[in-house]
Amino acid sequence: xxxxxxxxxxxxxxxxxxxxxxxxxxxxxxxxxxxxxxxxxxxxxxxxxxxxxxxxxxxxxxxxxxxxxxxxxxxxxxxxxxxxxxxxxxxxxxxxxxxxxxxxxxxxxxxxxxxxxxxxxxxxxxxxxxxxxxxxxxxxxxxxxxxxxxxxxxxxxxxxxxxxxxxxxxxxxxxxxxxxxxxxxxxxxxxxxxxxxxxxxxxxxxxxxxxxxxxxxxxxxxxxxxxxxxxxxxxxxxxxxxxxxxxxxxxxxxxxxxxxxxxxxxxxxxx
Numbered sequence: 001x002x003x004x005x006x007x008x009x010x011x012x013x014x015x016x017x018x019x020x021x022x023x024x025x026x027x028x029x030x031x032x033x034x035x036x037x038x039x040x041x042x043x044x045x046x047x048x049x050x051x052x053x054x055x056x057x058x059x060x061x062x063x064x065x066x067x068x069x070x071x072x073x074x075x076x077x078x079x080x081x082x083x084x085x086x087x088x089x090x091x092x093x094x095x096x097x098x099x100x101x102x103x104x105x106x107x108x109x110x111x112x113x114x115x116x117x118x119x120x121x122x123x124x125x126x127x128x129x130x131x132x133x134x135x136x137x138x139x140x141x142x143x144x145x146x147x148x149x150x151x152x153x154x155x156x157x158x159x160x161x162x163x164x165x166x167x168x169x170x171x172x173x174x175x176x177x178x179x180x181x182x183x184x185x186x187x188x189x190x191x192x193x194x195x196x197x198x199x200x201x202x203x204x205x206x207x208x209x210x211x212x213x214x215x216x217x218x219x220x221x222x223x224x225x226x227x228x229x230x231x232x233x234x235x236x237x238x239x240x241x242x243x244x245x246x247x248x249x250x251x252x253x254x255x256x257x258x259x260x261x262x263x264x265x266x267x268x269x270x271x
Contacts, residue, residue, distance in 0.1 A: 032056075070101050073108065076121040079146055081108035084174075095121075095149045098174055099142055108142060112231040115256040115263025116143050116203050119229045122254070123199060123265070124150040131198035134158065134219060136188060137232075141168030141181070143201050148177035152199070158186035188212050196221040203231040203263075206241050213244040222268055227253070231263035238262040 029035035072082035138157035
């Protein structure tokens with residue numbers, strides 16, 4: 001879906017339902033004829049059950065549309081995500097991340113992001129406050145920000161898209177963890193490390209996870225039974241992903257299934 005939104009460079013926003021397996025996407029055009037062409041393209045490309053409508057807004061309304069649909073939400077036991085226009089939720093022990101919706105996605109609404117955040121929350125900093133975490137395919141940087149706020153000592157955020165890395169840096173700065181998260185453009189196919197990470201999070205496509213399983217596994221430290229959090233996996237694809245990593249010495253510790261998606265925490269059994 002994301003390529004369909006970004007292919008012509010238009011402003012867009014996405015909201016994913018927390019309790020239903022559905023999404024709403026708005027794409028904003030200044031030219032009505034271009035919007036009509038886009039509607040026709042989407043109707044011919046998307047599944048038949050998808051509802052595609054065209055609506056005229058006042059010039060200033062497109063930006064306000066986000067605010068009507070995106071509100072502060074609790075995404076795990078301790079982690080809350082709020083847009084910049086809403087106040088921080090009160091309460092001790094809460095980890096609050098400021099994140100506005102947009103093309104970067106990664107606002108904590110998608111089941112894959114929620115699953116990762118729940119698993120990261122469970123790992124840190126309970127006995128792992130000195131641990132280091134790597135976020136592969138960081139997108140908006142939300143997972144790396146959560147890790148830094150939870151107390152992970154060393155956090156890195158990688159993506160092969162320079163625009164995603166730029167947005168992640170901005171979000172880290174907004175959340176006051178810019179000095180603690182190292183954002184970098186990196187290609188997974190050529191990834192290598194001198195120092196492996198105690199926890200590696202990869203919220204990417206299952207096909208990529210399987211194809212580059214050996215590389216991803218090699219980023220995880222064998223000390224203290226290193227952890228690997230994988231997501232972006234449809235439930236029906238999970239057995240193949242699990243098999244690929246079991247062959248490399250990783251055991252399932254906990255799986256989180258939200259709707260059609262599976263996120264999983266694996267433990268290196270070859271310590």
